[in-house]
Structure formats: structure tokens, C-alpha cells
Amino acid sequence: GSDDTANSGGGSGDKKIVMGFAQVGAESGWRTANTKSIQESAKEAGITLKFSDAQQKQENQIKAIRSYIQQKVDVIAFSPVVESGWDTVLQEAKAAKIPVVLTDRAVDSKDTSLYRTFLGSDFVEEGKKAGQWLVDQYKDSKDPVNIVQLEGTTGSAPANDRKSGFEQVISADPKFKVIASQSGNFTRAEGKQVMEAFLKSNPKIDVLWAHNDDMGLGAIEAIEGAGKVPGKDIKIITADATHDGMQALADGKINFIVECNPLMGPQLMDLAKKVVAGETVPQRVVTDETTFTQEQAKEVLPSRKY
Ligand code: GYE
Numbered sequence: 001g002s003d004d005t006a007n008s009g010g011g012s013g014d015k016k017i018v019m020g021f022a023q024v025g026a027e028s029g030w031r032t033a034n035t036k037s038i039q040e041s042a043k044e045a046g047i048t049l050k051f052s053d054a055q056q057k058q059e060n061q062i063k064a065i066r067s068y069i070q071q072k073v074d075v076i077a078f079s080p081v082v083e084s085g086w087d088t089v090l091q092e093a094k095a096a097k098i099p100v101v102l103t104d105r106a107v108d109s110k111d112t113s114l115y116r117t118f119l120g121s122d123f124v125e126e127g128k129k130a131g132q133w134l135v136d137q138y139k140d141s142k143d144p145v146n147i148v149q150l151e152g153t154t155g156s157a158p159a160n161d162r163k164s165g166f167e168q169v170i171s172a173d174p175k176f177k178v179i180a181s182q183s184g185n186f187t188r189a190e191g192k193q194v195m196e197a198f199l200k201s202n203p204k205i206d207v208l209w210a211h212n213d214d215m216g217l218g219a220i221e222a223i224e225g226a227g228k229v230p231g232k233d234i235k236i237i238t239a240d241a242t243h244d245g246m247q248a249l250a251d252g253k254i255n256f257i258v259e260c261n262p263l264m265g266p267q268l269m270d271l272a273k274k275v276v277a278g279e280t281v282p283q284r285v286v287t288d289e290t291t292f293t294q295e296q297a298k299e300v301l302p303s304r305k306y
Helices: 029-045 058-070 087-095 123-137 157-170 188-201 213-225 243-250 265-276 294-303
Strands: 018-023 048-053 075-078 100-103 117-120 145-151 176-183 207-210 235-240 256-259 284-286 291-293
Touching: 018 029, 018 058, 029 048, 029 213, 029 243, 029 265, 048 058, 058 075, 058 087, 075 265, 087 100, 100 265, 117 265, 123 157, 123 207, 123 235, 123 256, 145 157, 145 188, 145 213, 157 176, 176 188, 188 213, 207 213, 213 235, 213 243, 243 256, 243 291, 243 294, 291 294
Parallel strands: 018 048, 018 075, 075 100, 100 117, 117 284, 145 176, 145 207, 207 235, 235 256
Antiparallel strands: 256 291
């Protein structure tokens, strides 16, 4: 291919690293910011980036990874759309001696030698933070709290883990009841659709926990369409803290956001350089994150980077 010269320079100092990156898709504001961060930081780091968008389909990601193996890239990075089903293709990369860096989402492979490191958030922790806000919010009430949940992509690490972290915290008090829970695939359109169905079949919804801002924003449209006030009639908790999510939080339509930082490009390029150089890297690199109330959103909104 046209990149062969870049990949096989003689002197060790000026050899440009080639990275193949298999992205999930362009399903959310989070993802768009993540893609931009990866593309910009590859350029800054002097790394040649081969980038593919899998449109949220695992089979497309597997194809992309196989093509990166064939092209003999120096390092493969990807954000696995779902957790399972990766062993075969990861074994192929290992056999070809191409190091793999997991970014953002985890795989459930038992053999951790199939990848060099995993850079991303602690999604269980994020779910717990969402649950904890709810527990604090309703600490003085004994009435039942009816919760609906918009789950992320079925089988994805953030959907599995945010759900389980949330449940771990709210299950301590039986007044919290998840009365409906369904995937909205991390998109605004599906978040709206599923929320419309929830509203039709459940006359009393107190709280919505949406696994990302985009689904929450779609749900806000559904709630307003049903003549209810988001943030008041139905309290809303989301994850990500993208610009649009933070705006809705500042406007009072969302009540609480658990941050999930997509700007992992610089750290990814750093790790890529190290694994290509044969240096040891930690098995797990967790990104730093916080949470936002409506007041905090108003304060930080002007300085947000995504
Ligand atoms: O929360 C969501 C995106 O994997 C953390 O994917 C990521 C999630 C993020 O579609 O908005």
C-alpha cells in the first residue's frame, strides 16, 4: 500500500508509527469528540492513522482489524462495540506480532495477553455515582421511586457496567424500583422512541437514568411531547457531560450528569509509542472523571472542551 514507505524507514529515529484504529461509529456527541481527539493527537504525535468507522457493528470492526493486520500496521487500537466475541481476531493480531491497545470499551476475553493495555473509564463507578445521587436526592422520602432506564448498546461494556453499578447502589433501598429498562443504543433517535413507549405504558415515572446524554436528550423530546416537564415531573440522570448534555443540565432539563471523558487521544498516542517501542505499560489506565449538578454545569459550561 501507499503507506509502506512510512512503515519501513531505515533509521530507527525517523520511522513513523502506523496505527490502525477501529472506531465504534458516530452514534453520539461523545463519540464525535472521541474521534476528533484521536485524529488530532495522532497528527500531533506524528503517528500515521488509518481510521475506520464500524457503524456500531462488530462484524465491521473485525473486518477493519483484519485489514490492519494484513497491512502490517505497527499497532492496532480499537473501541470494541460489544464485550464478547473478540478472541479469534485478537489471536490473529497476536500471531502477527501486532500489539493491540483497547480504548474506551473493554473485551471479556479471559486471555489478557491478547491486548497490551486498556485505556478508558470505570463504567461501574459511573453507574454508582448516578445511583448515589438518586439515593441522596430521595433520602428523606419513604414513597416508592419509579425509575426507567435507557440502556446503551446491548452487550457493550458501558451499558453492562453502568447498569450494574447503578443497581448495586439503589438496591440497598427497596423503595427504588426500576419499572422499565430497555436499550436505546446510545442514540438520540432511539432514546426518544423508547422513552415514548415507556411513557405510554407507565403512568407514573419519577426518574429516568439514561446511559448517555444523547439518549437523555432524545427522551427530553418525548417527555415534552407528552406534556410533562423534564427535570421536574421526571428527574433525569445521564452520563458523558457532552456540550449538549451540559447545556440541558444548565437549563434545568437534566438534573445530574456523570462525566465520561472522550478526550483520550493524547494518552492513547503515548501508550501506542511505548508498546511499539517494546516498553512495559500498565495493564489498565483509568481516566479521571467527575460529576455535575445544574449549578456546576452553569459554572463550567463556557470552559468545556467537548
Ligand atoms: O458513553 C456513549 C457512546 O463507550 C463511553 O459510547 C462510551 C459510550 C458513551 O456512544 O455516548
